[in-house]
Amino acid sequence: MNTDRIEKKILLRASRSRVWRALTDSKEFGEWFGVKFDEPFTPNKPLRGTLMPTFVDEEVAKRQKPYEGKQFDIVVAQIEPERLFSFRWHPYAVDPAVDYSSEPTTLIEFVLEDAAGGTMLTVTESGFDAIPIERRAQAFEMNSQGWGMQMRLIEKYLAHDVRVAGQG
Amino acid sequence: MFAALGDETRLAIVARLSTGGPRSIAGLTEGSTVTRQAITKHLHVLAGAGLVRGVRRGRERIWELEARRLDEARRYLAEISEHWDVALGRLKKFVED
Numbered sequence: 001m002n003t004d005r006i007e008k009k010i011l012l013r014a015s016r017s018r019v020w021r022a023l024t025d026s027k028e029f030g031e032w033f034g035v036k037f038d039e040p041f042t043p044n045k046p047l048r049g050t051l052m053p054t055f056v057d058e059e060v061a062k063r064q065k066p067y068e069g070k071q072f073d074i075v076v077a078q079i080e081p082e083r084l085f086s087f088r089w090h091p092y093a094v095d096p097a098v099d100y101s102s103e104p105t106t107l108i109e110f111v112l113e114d115a116a117g118g119t120m121l122t123v124t125e126s127g128f129d130a131i132p133i134e135r136r137a138q139a140f141e142m143n144s145q146g147w148g149m150q151m152r153l154i155e156k157y158l159a160h161d162v163r164v165a166g167q168g
Numbered sequence: 169m170f171a172a173l174g175d176e177t178r179l180a181i182v183a184r185l186s187t188g189g190p191r192s193i194a195g196l197t198e199g200s201t202v203t204r205q206a207i208t209k210h211l212h213v214l215a216g217a218g219l220v221r222g223v224r225r226g227r228e229r230i231w232e233l234e235a236r237r238l239d240e241a242r243r244y245l246a247e248i249s250e251h252w253d254v255a256l257g258r259l260k261k262f263v264e265d
Contacts, residue, residue, distance in 0.1 A: 003242075006249050010256045014263035022263045032262035033255055054258055091248060121259075123252060128245065 005126040013118040020082045023110050031055050034064050041076045041087070048073050073100075077107065085110045091131065104130035177202055178210045182233065185220060190232035 012019050022028045026037040026047070034054035037047055051070045053061035077086040088105035106127040113120045181196060188195075193211070197204045211231055214220040222229040 003245060006245060006252060008249070008252050008256060010260060012260055012263050018263050022259060028262075032258040034258070057258060057261065060254070060258065121256070123256065125248065125252065128248075 004129040005124060006128075008123045010121050010123075011115055011118055012121055016082050016112050016114060016119045019112055019119045019121060020085075023085050023112075024079060034061070035072075041079065041085075043076050043079055046073050046075050075105075083112055091125070091128070106131070175210070175213075177206065178214055181207065181210055181214065182219065185231060185233045190223075190230045192228045192230055194228070196231065 014022075022032060024041055026039065026041050029041075030036050030049070030052075032054060034052060035049040036052050037049050039045075039047055041047065049072055051064070051067045051072070053064040053068060055061070072089060074087045074089045077088060078084055086107060086109040088107050090100040090103060091106050104127060106125050108123065108125045111122045111124075113122070180200075184196060185191065193204055193207055196207050196211075200207070202210075211220060211222065215222060218234055220231050221234055222231050224230075
């Protein structure tokens with residue numbers, strides 16, 4: 001039982017350079033993730049993002065709408081061209097009343113590899129063991145009211161469209 | 169709580185209580201190279217995090233899992249995991265279109 005880390009693998013039918021741009025161009029990242037960054041990703045420089053509905057999927061965008069305008073900070077860790085992109089953030093840190101800055105962060109890593117038919121992307125998020133219990137409970141509460149419930153609605157869509165394998 | 173699980177011996181204790189049901193310290197020490205004192209110490213860390221609890225039965229204490237909190241820990245990761253599934257689904261659509 002690993003409580004510290006999540007790992008996801010997904011085969012993307014696109015070239016490595018296309019995937020790389022979608023991940024490391026902060027504007028493109030924002031388009032699929034559903035967040036707006038005003039500046040490019042630069043290692044070790046904190047960057048504030050504002051949640052906004054994704055352009056990729058209308059149905060999902062509708063469900064993201066209530067979270068529009070929430071802000072969160074990331075700090076880019078590594079950028080190794082077409083191989084590794086990583087950043088740190090506070091998971092679920094969207095309560096404006098809380099100062100998360102002194103709390104531990106999780107590390108998100110995107111690793112790209114060539115694969116038959118496209119690019120294999122491995123995403124890991126690690127460091128959950130250090131996240132305070134009360135944050136976990138709070139995130140959990142938020143979820144049962146919002147995201148979690150909404151996300152389940154589109155599980156069906158994902159089941160047809162995406163093959164995501166592997167979980168830490 | 170996550171920190172409480174971030175140790176091999178503690179994970180082993182939790183695994184043992186999970187598959188074998190409630191046990192005494194003697195039952196947990198059996199077949200293990202870890203000393204009784206060490207097991208006791210780990211049990212107290214786990215109890216402090218609300219993951220196990222000790223119930224006095226006669227002269228010894230029987231340790232059992234607090235299932236609810238473990239479930240929460242698992243659900244927390246499951247939720248985050250689900251977010252990534254959904255986000256990566258959007259990424260896929262974004263780069264493949």
